[in-house]
Amino acid sequence: MNTHAVRRIVVWCPDWPVVAAMTAAELSYSTPAAVFDANRVVACTGPARSAGVRRGMRRRESQGRCPELVVCQHDPDRDARLFEPVAAAVEDLVPGVEVVRPGLVAVPARGPARYFGSESAAAERLLDQVAARTGQECQVGVADGMFAAILAARRGTVVAPGGSREFLAPLGVAEVDQPDGSAGSDHRDLVDLLRRLGIRTLGAFAALPSSEVATRFGAEALTAHRAACGAEQRPPSRRRPSPDLAVTEKLDPPLDRVDAAAFVAKGIAERLHHALGAVGWACTRLGISARTENDEELHRVWRCAEPLTPTGTADRVRWQLDGWLHGRRGAERPTAGVVELSLFPDEVVDAGGLQLDLMRSATGDADARASRAFVRVQGMLGPDAVLTGVLDGGRDVRDRVRLVPWGDERSPSRDPDLPWPGRVPAPSPSLVPEEPWPADVLDGEGCSIGLTDRGRLTALPCRVTSAGRTRAVSRWAGPWPLAERWWERDRTTARLQVVLAEEDADESGEGETALLVVFERERWWVQGVYR
Missing domain, CATH: 3.30.70.270 (Reverse transcriptase/Diguanylate cyclase domain)
Structure with a gap:
């Protein structure tokens, strides 16, 4: 091998x-x-x-x-x-x-x-x-x-x-889970399983018959098994991509900003993958070339363990252009803007093995069309014109969802699965205003309710006034003190859930509206609405 x-x-x-x-x-x-x-x-x-x-x-x-x-x-x-x-x-x-x-x-x-x-x-x-x-x-x-x-x-x-x-052979089996993906994609679960089976070293893993590895662990494990044997991740292929698959973009005005590079990267990556898809191939080794106004030629090759997706291709193009245009410490920067950008597949594999699940196979074409439409909107209106939500970690409802521009990496900045003590209990509000609305929480006498030094209500909530309208409270829960960054605060902060009385609500609660209100800066604010 x-x-x-x-x-x-x-x-x-x-x-x-x-x-x-x-x-x-x-x-x-x-x-x-x-x-x-x-x-x-x-x-x-x-x-x-x-x-x-x-x-x-x-x-x-x-x-x-x-x-x-x-x-x-x-x-x-x-x-x-x-x-x-x-x-x-x-x-x-x-x-x-x-x-x-x-x-x-x-x-x-x-x-x-x-x-x-x-x-x-x-x-x-x-x-x-x-x-x-x-x-x-x-x-x-x-x-x-x-x-x-x-x-x-x-x-x-x-x-x-x-x-x-x-x-x-003597190295630990955990080595197959490399951050660079040289042994394939994420193998943390595989490493854990192999250890529980008593397979501790790469040599012990390589000693397993490849047919048994494929049958017991699947195709991804077979890729890791080839790496543990000292072989290439994929068997060698003599297929050479046709020069006709290269895509070129003429840039006018010349490209000299990273935000502009991001737009160009998305469009040209989609064109490349459309051309590869037409012949049933996928790219694993991507060539990126650029020419500046002063006829400077720039070229770089990126290798990927897994076949590149349009998003992965766009990321590498953006990274490379950013490096050329704003590189530091010894790199010779181009003396002019980029006027021509080319991508070509330097190494390809058969895309027939890239199986989609049932849901993705049914919606893949529609998703691709929607993605291209979003990119065109961003090109006309800017990157912040199309945003997508990412579930994030945090105790505040405003921290739980982060909006990122379409095409950017949708990974959480903080682990959403952590306990996050003090966060709002489920269910989450269906509406979270960009800026909290001012409100008043009143007792039976019409007086504003506050918080004690121990974070308790000074009276029972009976009515809530917000946006010029006062409504009765049928049920409530809380308050929940918020102790995040307590060393920076000189005030008591807590949250409260209140259910507003509705004339058309039935006994099951259908038709009711609830509010998430927070006591902050010595007054109440509406942070979320439940419907």
């Missing part, structure tokens, strides 16, 4: 997300810091690791272990923009650079090894080149197969030809 694996040199910049974040913030790398995505650590600095912070750890636990931890949010655009100088430095020494993800690039090993005399000499030259051109630290590894080469780079070693399987 190893005979099918292409030998590669991989350049890896450790902890790149946090390195990029610290560079952008102009902070020292000796500062304990971590980058978080969905409230979990993506990467952290050495001082943070020394304090006990680890990848995958929740934010509260990491801050408990390291109180002085600097918290940075995950930003793929920033990571790609600041990584462009590193990719350019590697490409100046060795042609054929493939960006696997920001922080990780791969090149074929055969040419550099012949030119510099050996693979070890080529690795040393790459280390010196990156350090001299960008000032960044990196590690280089050489092995057969992308997965083995990435793990070799993490250990800074050169694996002998044909020795990838032996190199991988």
Whole structure:
């Protein structure tokens, strides 16, 4: 199986997300810091690791272990923009650079090894080149197969030809769950299952017959099994994409802003995938080329473990353009705006294996048409003209849903599945005003109700006045004190649910309206409406 694996040199910049974040913030790398995505650590600095912070750890636990931890949010655009100088430095020494993800690039090993005399000499030259051109630290590894080469780079070693399987055998089975997707998609559940079955190492996993792996664990596990054997993720294919599949966009006026790049990326990605879909192919290796007003030629190749989607393609185009236009630390920026942008599939696979579930297969065409319409609206009115909701974490109802522009990554900034003590109990309000409405909660005498120092009501609520209308209260629940960021507040805050009496409501409660009101800034406000 190893005979099918292409030998590669991989350049890896450790902890790149946090390195990029610290560079952008102009902070020292000796500062304990971590980058978080969905409230979990993506990467952290050495001082943070020394304090006990680890990848995958929740934010509260990491801050408990390291109180002085600097918290940075995950930003793929920033990571790609600041990584462009590193990719350019590697490409100046060795042609054929493939960006696997920001922080990780791969090149074929055969040419550099012949030119510099050996693979070890080529690795040393790459280390010196990156350090001299960008000032960044990196590690280089050489092995057969992308997965083995990435793990070799993490250990800074050169694996002998044909020795990838032996190199991988003693490593823990958790290595198949790599953030770069070199062994396929998310394999956390697979790793957990293999451990419970007593399979602890990649060697033990590779020893299983591939037919048994496919039958017992499915197609995704088979991809991980090939990686554990030191083979390529997909069997080699001699199919070469037709040059006619390349798509080109003429840009007038020239493109020199990232927001404009985002619009162009979405449209050209849709065109590319429409052309690939017409011939039944999917792209796994994407070439991006650009030409500026001053005839400067820019080119980069992005490799993806899984076949690219239109959104994934648009993301890579946007990242690459951002890196070219606003790269730092040693990268030569274009001297003029981009007037021509081209995408071409450098490597394709048969799309027949990309099965959709029943619901997606029934709605896929309609979803694609809607997506194209949304992109056109954004092109005419701006990125904020079309927004989509993302379920987020938080205690306040206004924090539970975050609106992001159509086409942007729809991932929560905070884990919505955390307990979030003090949040409003279910069900959630059906209407949440952009700005709370002022209100008065009155007792039986018509006097305003307040809160005691212990967060209790000063009287029983009987009526609510809002928008110039007073309505009786039939039932109520609460109050629930809100203790979030109590050190910044000099007031008592609590929420209350009240059900308004309705003349046309039946005994089951149909037709009733309820309000979520909050006592804040020494008065009541309507934060949500239940219908």
